[in-house]
Amino acid sequence: MILAGYRLELWGVRMNRIEGGCHCGNLYYVFEASTGLEQLGVRACMCRFCRAHGARNSSDPNGAIQIDVRDPAQLVRYRFGLKTADFLLCAHCGVYIGAYLPDENGGRFTVNVNTFCEPPPLEFPLVPHDFGEENKAGRIERRKAKWTPVTSFRV
Numbered sequence: 001m002i003l004a005g006y007r008l009e010l011w012g013v014r015m016n017r018i019e020g021g022c023h024c025g026n027l028y029y030v031f032e033a034s035t036g037l038e039q040l041g042v043r044a045c046m047c048r049f050c051r052a053h054g055a056r057n058s059s060d061p062n063g064a065i066q067i068d069v070r071d072p073a074q075l076v077r078y079r080f081g082l083k084t085a086d087f088l089l090c091a092h093c094g095v096y097i098g099a100y101l102p103d104e105n106g107g108r109f110t111v112n113v114n115t116f117c118e119p120p121p122l123e124f125p126l127v128p129h130d131f132g133e134e135n136k137a138g139r140i141e142r143r144k145a146k147w148t149p150v151t152s153f154r155v
């Protein structure tokens, strides 16, 4: 399934270009996925934050994401729990777009697919995940292995 936009060639690989962002347009991203959401999977994280937002999350370690913030004063970087990632919310419209793990290579991101310009249907298969037992090192390791490389984060 191609959810939004079109396919393009990137490094010789066919990529699915998916645009999305918060409701008011302050936070915007282009997610280039190497395959469809059926293959990537959509996760329902069982932490209280994701449950409260009804977040549906996906990521692609073989993809790329570019994030743009128009008004940095309206970007909230919320940290909780082990405090290894920034959960990015728009302070103006309140939407949660995904979580950012900073690292030495530009960082990693997991995206809330509800914020795609054309989100997957409500009946899209959702796999519950509970990461509550992870320690800090294990959590960072998993995210570096599974989340999407951030190729640009303009604030």
Ligand SMILES: [Zn+2]
Pocket (backbone or CB within 6 Å): 022, 023, 024, 025, 026, 027, 090, 091, 092, 093, 094, 095
């Ligand atoms: Zn907004």
